[in-house]
Structure formats: C-alpha cells, structure tokens
Amino acid sequence: MFGLGTTNSLTMDKPHPSSLLDTGVQGAISRPFDRVDGPKKVSGAATYAAEYEFDNLAYGFLVSARIGAGKVVSIDADAVRSLPGVIDVVWDFKRFIRVAGQGGETKAPTQGVQEIAFSGEIIAIVVAESYEAARDAALQLPVTYEAGQGVFDLAVNRDEAYTPPDLVTPGHFAQGDVDKAMAEAPVSIDVTYTTPSQNSAAMEPHASTAVWEEDGSLTLYGAYQMPTSDASQLAKSLGLSAKKVRIVSRYIGGGFGSKLGIAPESVAAAIAAKQVGRPVKAVMARQQVFEATVRRSNTEQRLRLAANADGRLAAIGQESYVSNQPGEDYFEPVGIGTHMLYAGENRLISHLQIPVNYVLSGSMRAPGEAVGMIGLECAMDELAERLGMDPVALRKLNDASIDPEKGVPFSSRSLTAALDEGARRFGWKERPVARRDGEWLVGMGMASAVRGNMLMESSAKVEIHPDGSATVSSAMTDIGTGSYTILAQIASEILGIPVARITLELGDTNAPPAAGSGGSWGAGSSGSAVYLACEMLKDKLAKAMDVEADALTLKDGMAIGANRSVSIGELAGEGLEATGHIKPGKQEKETTQASFGAHFAEVGVNMVTGEIRVRRMLGVFAAGRVLNAKTARSQCLGGMTFGIGAALTEELYHDTRNGKLVNHDLAEYHVPVNADVPQLEVHFLQERDIHANPIHAKGIGELGISGAAAAVANAVYNATGVRVREFPITLDKLLAGLPDMK
C-alpha cells in the first residue's frame, strides 16, 4: 500500500534532531494563518457528505428499532411501498452493521441486525424520491419484534464485569502493592467518582451518499475521519475487495471520535444503492446519531491516593468500571493518563467492563483522559486539602522525571513549567477562600493536563507544477481542525512557495493513504508525511540547481543558491513530485510521549439555585512545535469547552427499564452554549519534540479537554465546600449543601 516510487520514507527509530521547519525562511510555519478552507465553509461552497448531488439521486431514511433487546420477526414493506414517492424498503439482516466501527479497525464492525442489541439499532432503510417521503415511510413502517431479555441497568450486570483485552492501555495494570501503601501512608484518599455516558454531538450528522460505478466499484461520499481504514471496514462489510471502495470525505463538520469508524448509514446506503440501481443518500436524523452511532462510556472510578506527610505519592490506584455492548471489547481507557502523569511506586490501574444493551461505546475526544482525569485530578485536589498543601505545589512535587512504570524518559515534558506559568498568569496566589459576589460564591480550581502522543503510518504526495504552484494530496482529513492549513504551511515553509499557491487535496482514498484524523495524531503524522515529501523535493530542486540541499534557500517562489536565483517553477521543469511516508518506530518504546499542560478555572455558584457559571479559564499547554498559532489555539478552546460540558451539563440519560436513550437531541443533551463559555485564555509554552517526528510537534486536539472538567469541578468545591463526585455537577447536586434560606 505504501510502496510507491519517488518515496521518502522514515521510520521513527531514532530522534530527528534537525528539522527543515527550523531552517526554512518562508516564515509560514507557526504563523496564525486563517484557515485556507474558511472562505469556502462560510460561503457554503465546501461540499459536505449530505450535499453531493447526482442525477437520479434517491434519498434513504434509516429505520430504527423500537425495542431494546430481542429480534426482528418481520418487516411489512408492502405497507409503505405504495406511499407517494417511496421506491423501496431495503434491509439485509446479515450485512447491515449493528454498530459503528472503532477507529483504525480494518475489519467489518459487528454485523447482523435481525438481533436487536440496543434501542435504536438500525434495521432497514427506506428509499424514496425525497427525504421527506423516505422519512414518512420509515416512521410508518410496520415492524414486528420478538422482545428479548436485555440488560438496561448497569447495577444489574455489575457482577458480570470482566477485564477487557488490552488496547493502547492495558485492561489491568499493577505495580507494587497499593493496599499496603494505603494502609501505611500517613495521608490517603479513597473516593469514587462517576461520569455519565456522553455523545460527541458533532454539528454535522453522519451522512453517506453511495454511488456504484459501472465497474462494480463503490464510491461513498461520507463524513469520516479515517477514510483509509474506513474504506477497508466498508469493503469488508459489503464483501468487496478494499480496492473496490473509494471514500471521499473532503469536509467533515466535526467528528470528535464519532466518525472514526464507519456508521450504519454507510452500509445501508451502499446496499440500498445497489438494490435500487441509483445513487442513495442517507443522512442520519439527530436522534439516530445519538442512538445508533457511538457514545463515550459512563465510568465509575475508585481513586486511591496514598501520600507521605510531605505530599509525595506512595500509591496511585484508579480502578474503573466502564460499559459496552456484549461482545464488544473496546473499553473506555479511563486510566490512560494516570499511567504517566505522576510518580509513585505502587500503582494499580484497572478496568472492568460491564456488558449492557446500550449504544456502542467507543472513542470520544480524548478517550480515557477526558473522564479519567476527572477522577484523578479531583482526587488530587482532595488529597491536597487533606495534606494542607497548595494543589499546584502537590502536582509539582509529584511531577515524574521518567515514566514511572516503564522507566524510560519522556520525549519532552513541560508539566511543571505549565503549572508555574499558569499559576502566574491566572493569579492563583490570590485564590479566594469563601469569596462572595452578591448572590454568587466564587472559587478557583486547577488541574494538570496530559494527553498521550501518537504517530500513525501516513503518506502524502506533493507536486510542484511548472508555474511554481504546488499540490499536496493525501487521504488525510480535516474535521474542522485546520489540517488543510497546517499542511499547506509545512509545505510552504520547506518549499518556499507561498501558502496561497498551494492546493490541498484531502479526504479521498484515491490519494496516498493516511491515518486520518483521530487521537490528536493527524498533524504529527500527516504533517511528517508532507515534510518528507517536501524534503525530497527540496533535494530534487537542489539537484536541478546543482547545489547541495543545505546550500539552497527556497523563499517566495524562488530558489537561491550558489549566487543564483531561479524561480522554483522553472527548476521544476515539467513538474516534480514526491511522496512522503512516515511510520512509528523504536522511539515509541524508547521514550514515553505525551503533551502536557495545566488548567485553571474560576467559577461562580449561585447561593440560591446552585447554578454554576464558569467565569474564566486558562489553559497553558506544551505540545511541541505549534504549527499554526490560531488553529492550535482554537483546538484548545474547543477542548476546554468540552471540559465545561463534561463538568456541568453533558449526560446521556439511559432509561433503565428498556434501554432507551431518552435525551437524544440537542435540546435536551446539553452541550455548552455560548453563554456558558466565558473568557477562555490559551497560552503555549515553547517546546520541540525531536523524538515524536521530524516536525517536532505533538498532538494538541485532545489536550485541551484533558483535565479541564476537573479544574472546573475543583473550582466549584473551592467556591462552595461541596464535593460532588457524580458528574455532571448539576445544580440539584449542590442544593443541599448551599446556605439555608429557611
């Protein structure tokens, strides 16, 4: 797959101390460029999955199961076939996928929809001449079910919990003896935190338009974060060779993990398109996005922290219950950040999975850290109080100089610097004790931030055209993060071609394969692929110029060397191209790689009602090289906003009687609105990571959420003296602890 000619390949087996991004003189890298795709998006010219138009296009609407467990006995398609505009009712009990795919998987997601494993499972698709006609028929379609036994209450199946197979995070990890350390420690904390199921709630619903070509291949215009592996999932689901499936995802209206793998609408659209012999567009209704794609698992986390009298951690325990559908082994890796955040000899980080008949659990922005750091960082706040220590000081004291479990160095780690800088900028020293502002109790809280860094095999092609412009193409995606822009900046910096003269072609599996967007690896992985392609092109330009590459300066479309200045287009002759290819290597094991930071929050809590309003937040982050100061900041702002939601408002309600997901729309699943998001400040520390990749950048998309909710929660405690351990912290949980009103 990756074996192309004119390819510059790099496996990260060794550090990469030099970077052409430091020697380039174009001045493109790190600058706060506006998004190159911005004008298209705001003018409606960017085409999203649900917006492709074809002659003879038919519209599909998915049919959702109305029971929570059991099986489909029959579907009375004839009852709706005669409705105006209806073309057909299509189902395939074997091939329809029951659940969404997990990120990066290349096999088919669990298939088979005669068996109902959860309320809202997609069992069929109605195809019609209009969306409205399809929806009408889908809602009226008579389906006969045979109800089965489901488990809808986590408490019921608690005893069935099992240790899931290892993912990136082990299901179970133990080092030393936490029980003993807890018994012997002068100061300890043993508390349980819970977080609810959550939904990514991306603005764009999942959508697929399936077009069968004459040669029997399929083109699917979808909204997917990882087209390369998603094409494989789709091909396997349909029983096709991967070569026969092309996925196009040029613009994606947010994913946050929910679009890492394929979702049920893709297979349904493809099968329906084949059956009716027309292109079929299937857009999930918002309720279906909630009910039938993916949730972040609920968690129950027992945190045990043992400390010496001086605050040094002797033990860290984080034992979690999470949940997923029976037979699905993905588990929410709650302890993922806990492995590397603090030193401490005795460690127990474990997960138990409870099988439950709810919608699949999978990745949502910062799987693991986003919820795991709520437990850990709130428990650290509790420990600091018990020790009589400042929470910032406690964290600095326990900053790990090497990986506390693997014994290897960190590739780069600026936790203490972030804590210090954050405390200074936020005015942490003035943290109030029982401060009041009219009816509002005011408090401040903080938390550390950590998010593991990943490098994923990716490739990209860069071409220089005779007119001096360039094209970058890759199956990488831009899910609203800024991929288009930063990849252009990398190419611009190295090739000396202005960003405005670089065309990006992303989101198409016809382009060189890439890992796509997920796990905050997109910039580092695809950015490195572009880097490597440009490195080779620079060599080619040097050769054409007959100078050493080191002696060649590329700037503003000109190649300068050996006292000559030639236009890059002229040097390129009939055009030059190169493919860059990056792969993770030994550096991944020889160093532990993560981005670090610190969150600070100030909140007001209304003394009468318990309403919480975040007043200001600061995040200080170190994530290696910042490729674009504006898009990087926006990523962090978005992450911090997710943190506000996780702390205060976001919760999926599962009806424990029948497994129904009760608040399946944006009116009742409360993501923060503008009025909930106050002044947010983001500050980046200067850092380079030579172990991560040749561009020296680490992941940033999920760093902003990791720890953010805990900072808000700790501020609520500081304001009220009420410690809520059941998230989200809604006003009803504070009422009993607020001052009496008579």
Added chain:
Amino acid sequence: MKSFIYEKADTPEAAVRDIATDGARFIAGGTNLLDLMKLQVETPAKLVDISRLDLATIDDAEDGGLLIGAMVPNSDLAADPRVIANYEVLSRALLAGASGQLRNKASTGGNLLQRTRCYYFYDLASRCNKRSPGSGCDAIGGINRILAVLGTSEHCIATHPSDMAVAMRALDATIVTLKADGDRRRIPIHDFYRLPGDTPHIETVLERGELITHIALPKPPSGRQSYRKVRDRASYAFALVSVAGIIGMESGRIANASLAFGGLGPMPWRDPAVEAALIGQAPTIDAFAAAADALVADAKGHGSNDFKLPLARRTLIAVLRDLTGA
C-alpha cells in the same frame, strides 16, 4: 413528515373558515409544530398559515392596557418600549426563552400553545397519553428531571415549557379569540389552560378551529416586577423552575402580590394560597417561607425531579427578597 395541504389565510375570518376540515392546524412561526411534524408526533392533514395575518401590532387599549396581536414576534414584544417600561416581567420572560433566532420567528399566540418538552412525548417508541391517549405514561417511573411536580395526574406529568406564558399568567392576561362561527371571546388566562386529568391531550379550552387573535394585558400593575429562570445551562434550555413576580408595597407591607411559576406544572402555575400568605405581611423571611411552603404544599416529585421542590422554594424566596428589598 407526512404530506399535508398548505393554505395561506389572508384574514382571520378566512383562517377560521379554512381550518374547518379534519386534522387541520394553524401554523404561525412553526418553531414547535414543524419539529413535531418531522417526528410525526403531530400529523396534521392541512396547515393553515396565519403568519401573514394583520395581527402583528401592539396597540394601546382603552383600559390603559395593551392589545398584543397574536402574530407579534417574541423578539418584537420583548423590545417594545411600553412592555419594557410597564410589563418588565414579560420582556424578561421572553428574553429568557429559546434563542435569538427562535424568538424572531415565534409568535405571541403560538408561544401560549407550545407543547410540552417531555422526552417521551417526542419519542414515538415510548408510551405517552398526551401524544396517544390511553397508551400510558413512560415519564412516570422514567427520567423526569424536567417534568412537573404540581397539577399532575396519574396519566401525565408533563410541564408547559413557555416562559412568556408564565409572565402572562402573573399579569392576568386575557386571550382574545375568533371562533369558527364568527363569535369572539375573551378568555382570562386563568381559565385558558386545563389540567391533564385523564385527558392530557387536551391542553386548553380552545375549541376546534378557534383562533387566538390577540392577547390583552390589563393596565400595568403597581409594584416591582421580575422574572427569574433557573435552568441547566445559561441559554437555550427550558426552565427547571421559573418565577414571574409582581409585588407592590404600601406602608412597609405587601399590598399586592402576583406570582406565577414555570417548570413546575402542566400550565403556567399560579396558586392563590401563595399570594394570600404574603398580602398584608411585612416582607420578612418568615412570610416568604410561608409563601414558599404554600407553593410546594401539594407538590410531588417523581424521582429525578424531586429537587424541584427545594429549588422552587429557594427561588421564590430569593425573588421575594429582591422584589421587596428585604
């Protein structure tokens, strides 16, 4: 969405004539009805569009009050200088509702007729006596965080979602209608809504085809006014509890009190006992507490909405403190 016939009415008289077929419904802003139609919670066979009727003005009434056309957008009503000056509680309630875009579109008459936001009402796969009479109520024994604690029945515990209507109730508004037979009537808001009982699908006393043309406000009440809304996020969320309050003081005692509540009942709630506990009293915490106790005396939580009882008490006491300066 089911197919439907669409007609546009040019006059109120034409509108009530056009509506006289089975399954016909008026549509004004459509901010609620269209959502319900997409989900097939509502399946009208015909829509009579009344949004262009000449009912979008706010006029001074002879009794010193205001006559508000049913088609006045919520945004316009909230921004009217007379409303801001004399009916502050109404302006504040309107601005506490929905979002800017929705308020621009939503009409005054339609706002009164919003359907409940009960999760189960919106979901065809759930039982709901309001949507499908006789099918049962999944909200009882289910998730009912946002549902009612007052005025409920064993058949329905839905809340009325409007903020505006709560203020209207505190202001003793009158709903002016045109009936299919050409008669007009004036319905005090006190008599406009119905408790669910065993017919929760019938929410008001409006007859079939009866059109709201105006809402009449009496002359401005004396005293101070406020609207306080408590919700799960700072905007774009329905009230968990809201209080519309008007309190007039004379010689250090409460002379007049009008208090209406949102988020608690199947209709904008008002309880004479709450006001009786205050009138003639000095503005003390004891008097406020007595009023708050009266409010929740018959209230009953259903599990996840139990917190509304203490929340309603606390919010009412705080509103009374603000309005009396105590």
